[in-house]
Amino acid sequence: MQVKQKHSWEVLRDYLARDDSKGLNDYLSALTGEESLRAMSRLDAEEQQLIMARVSPESAAEFIEYIPSEPAADLLGELSPEVAASIVSELDSDDAADVLAELEHEDLEEILRYMDERDAGEARQLLAYDDDVAGGLMMTEYFSYPRAFRAGAVLQDLARREEEYDLHNVHYIYVTGAGKQLLGMVLIRDIVFAAPNVRLAEIVRPAVSVRDSTPLDELENLFDENSFTAVPVVDETGHMLGVVRRRAVYDAVAERAESEHLKSQGIVGGEELRSMPTQLRSRRRLSWLSINIVLNLIAASVIAQYQDVLSAVIVLAVFLPIISDMSGCSGNQAVAVSMRELSLGVIKPADFYYVWRKEAVVGLINGVVLGILIASVAWIWQGNPWLGLVVGLALSVNTVVAVSIGGTVPVLLKALKIDPAVASGPILTTITDMCGFFLLLGTASLMLPLLSAN
Incomplete structure (x- = not known):
């Protein structure tokens, strides 16, 4: 007799019923983003909140990163500010800003109060921008070094920050001057093949950059016409503020098109999923x-x-x-x-x-x-x-x-x-x-x- 295999949401309910936080965390982490979204969407709001509170912030952040910003904000808003802050802190800065922007003001301030002071400051900086300009789409995590740094020292630092390097899929190193003034960029392969004692100033290349006020349509055209994976974002004085990724731009374009389509079909007020009230x-x-x-x-x-x-x-x-x-x-x-x-x-x-x-x-x-x-x-x-x-x-x-x-x-x-x-x-x-x-x-x-x- 063939045993019927349980659906993923039924497995999650079983872990909840047994109060098995470790099993819950391991199972959710093993699911793909699409599978975790499907499983969580079949649970009611209370069950979703219990799972988010019991799994590790890293696992919760992986799930939050995959769902639309508005449902993600609704879910975080129902958690305790301390738990929500620990989850937001694990998100990339651009993803964190997208979710935080959807929160009610009181919930936002409570979560920011529990976040690391530096992370909270970066979040406030990104939230000050409209969501359809480079400043609102950029992430503040990037690798930059002074022009006097030598290639060997850069490689040693990258090896020390291996986990961060893998997480952000780094292709470029940015060379900066006093006050984070953008001077140019260096490809990772240029550093790898350079002599250890070569300074970055000797191998730096000009960098195509965008202003923090650059609108989404101009960013889309820029990435359509070039093969960049990311471009640096600077202020009016040329100081580097962050990087905007190709993925972030195309996601924003797709979200705008989807939003306009939903509105034209009579779905007003934002995203709608069937797991919503x-x-x-x-x-x-x-x-x-x-x-x-x-x-x-x-x-x-x-x-x-x-x-x-x-x-x-x-x-x-x-x-x-x-x-x-x-x-x-x-x-x-x-x-x-x-x-x-x-x-x-x-x-x-x-x-x-x-x-x-x-x-x-x-x-x-x-x-x-x-x-x-x-x-x-x-x-x-x-x-x-x-x-x-x-x-x-x-x-x-x-x-x-x-x-x-x-x-x-x-x-x-x-x-x-x-x-x-x-x-x-x-x-x-x-x-x-x-x-x-x-x-x-x-x-x-x-x-x-x-x-x-x-």
Whole structure:
């Protein structure tokens, strides 16, 4: 008889029930990041807190590092400040700052109070930056030496700090002057193959650096165009503050894209995992869905005004969702382009007319093509060219309307300091549905004798 293997979350519960902290720590440490996230997400909040409190700070930090910042902060906020501080202290400085930034002010101050004074100071320094600039993405752990240091002395120091070296996957050594003034960088292999008595000043290379205020999009472009694993971050005087890693930049870009996607789908208020409290998840979703009920009722009111037309030519009901969906797709394409250009700084709110003109031209071309296609289908199916004309005309005009709205609404919302990712979708859907229904049914009412002739 085959014995059923227990799921990882069931194993964790068993260790908790036996109060076996060592077994719990060893088992969690043996899981991959993905496996530990899956296992912990199946436990309730109280069980998660018990596990975090009983495993070593190192094991807890490995798990915290793998989950999104907001759920991680929620978990830490429920622990005692002393335990939470011990876990945060094991995180890389950039990861620690990401998690701490999501905490309530009171919880943040309590945790910082229990942290090492130097670690707490570095955390406050990083928290002072926005999370989408180099200063907010950098880590303060890096290797730097004065220019007068010799290669042999550097290698001896690296050997002494072997664990730290492995942890941060070091590829570069930074050469600094008085007051941490960045002078350049040296590759690890240059030091290894240099004579022991060679000074760093003799093998130093120019270093590409970024200001602490450099925005995320510029950092993304920099790493796209170069093979750096990290770049040094300096202040306005050229003093080195930290390094920003390629991984940190790409993670931030991915998180931003995911956040915008979640907002566009009605998940507002931040990250959502199914392990989060049910009431919180429900409340966040309802805030969007409730608004959508009102907006859909507005769009449906247009149909209500033309009930007689629909009764007379019932086939029009088949084309209502087609025109709504096709126009929505065209509009969403325009929204996506505007969102991307806004994030890159290619367009500003002042470019409203420019955006509309460009989109209107594309919409006109696509509208004519799509209109001809749908008109042909309607004509062949029902054998009535006038039906084809009504349907094709409605889709053509509504396509122009959809791309015009989709392209310009994000720009307008940006000017009003409203998040375009949240509001663009509902506005686009409501307007395109109303216009599409009105164009189809309004035109049909004018040509009713021709449409009902067959």
